[in-house]
Amino acid sequence: MALEIPVVTPLRVDDHSRDIAGLTYVYPVVSRRAGGVSLGINLNPNNACNWRCVYCQVPDLQRGSAPDTHVEQLEHELNLMLHDIVQGDFMQRAVPEGARRLNDIAFSGNGEPTTSAQFLACIEVVERAIARFALREQIKTVLITNGSQMDKASVQAGLQKMATINGEVWFKIDRAPQDGFEFVNQIKLNREQVARRLATAAALCPTWVQTCMFAVDGVLPDSAEVEAYLAFLAEQIAQGVVLQGVLLYGLARPSLQAEAPRLTAAPLAWMQQLVARIEGLGLVVKLSA
Template sequence: MNKPDGRLRVDDHARDAAGLTYVYPVVSRRAGGVSVGINLNPNNACNWRCVYCQVPELHRGGPPPIDLVQLEAELDGLLADIVRGDFMRERVPEGARRLNDVAFSGNGESTMSAEFPVAVELVGRVLERFGLVGRVKLVLITNGSQLYKPAVQAAVSAMAALGGEVWFKLDRAPQDGFSAVNQVQLKASSVRQHLAAAVARCPTWLQTCMFAVDGALPDEGALQAYLDYLSALLRDGITPHGVLLYGLARPSMQAEAPRLSAAPVEWMQALAARIEAIGLPVKLSP
């Protein structure tokens, strides 16, 4: 929970921090400031179930219908408090009092929502009202699974026009079969196609979470497969902006939580160096 005085913390991304349904503020260690989250999955449903996920009572499924009028009113009100009110002084620690981004994140996969494309237009409209287009980023944090859909691809293109970014989940080298990390069946060719679709339409960062399971870090075979996959992307002209490499900052709320532990900082730094050596910038948040 957030502190009793209402201040936000980097280790607590509670979706009810502002008492709203679709919109929530967090202090993001990766963003380096305040991120305003858009939660299109208030029912805690997702088509994946990543073992490190911090969403409580996560279950399989898609989001409910979204009340777009309420979403716009909530975003408008929170941004007014952040930009024109006392929110930063009263709720945000010193050193983090800057609005960095508005992010489609929340409690499941945003692009599963039928309203996602309209929601992108809505957020763009609100950012325009506050003069924030080009001043703050619009981010989509996604597992990429819906990027085969023309409507989602068009929405991602619209995000690019608003100065947006896609953060595409790629925790391990995609292989045909079951992913133990993401708890979903994957097809390597589909992941590649979805990633290519994102990269072609909007600045895209790969988002990779590394951690130990039962005290064991990913072995050299898994790391080399991941690095080889990145190298193959670059060789074939699929060029992400870089890799957001991060570890466990907040506890998992999934059944596997007791088995997970953070990777040592030195290990993460060494992996970051290996990624950079193949030509991709890394933003490291151990």
């Protein structure tokens, strides 16, 4: 396939459109958490996820798994975008001044990326691209995940490979996992299962806990919810799970789910108080309120 430079309109921190470059799998965004350009990989172009988080910004979200990934097409698209970013004028053409650095290649997109049967092959695509463009020491490879597929051998192999290319896992834990239905993620959770999968991820690749906090019907998480969340983190630390820290964030863009009218951002002061509580456990916290 010949390299054809995609036409990309100027990127904005509040617009993470997956089709902004006209590609199927690869899309560039300006990430407030990354502090630069994040090159996203969307293995769920069918807008299907096995969870349905109430704050999710994916339009027409449906329950399901990723479709088969056309690995050769993914590799072509990734090489195309990296060529434009590393060797072309992409940064000047499409990125606001002050954010003109490539921070990472991130498996995120419109659903849970590890539900792709080709997940390991996709990690290998990134590994080859990083070598081709000499980016091994310059950028991270990030997996943003709900952790639900961590028991699969192919996913574990993918994480092991990620660890060799400056990889890290962002493992979603929005509230303390309790046995039963979880409103925030619209899924039935098993506490022991979540703890085991988090420990698995952390043992294979540097892992951050990723947490979204917000108010529902004007009510912030109460003290019992906050204490349960902190207790779960403390329990993992006591069990010897090595965590890089917590990525704590609020509502940056409007939810596109039915619950959207019920959700509002948590006040900055409340978020900062939670940061202090988490740091009290000995964890690093990065806040994006």
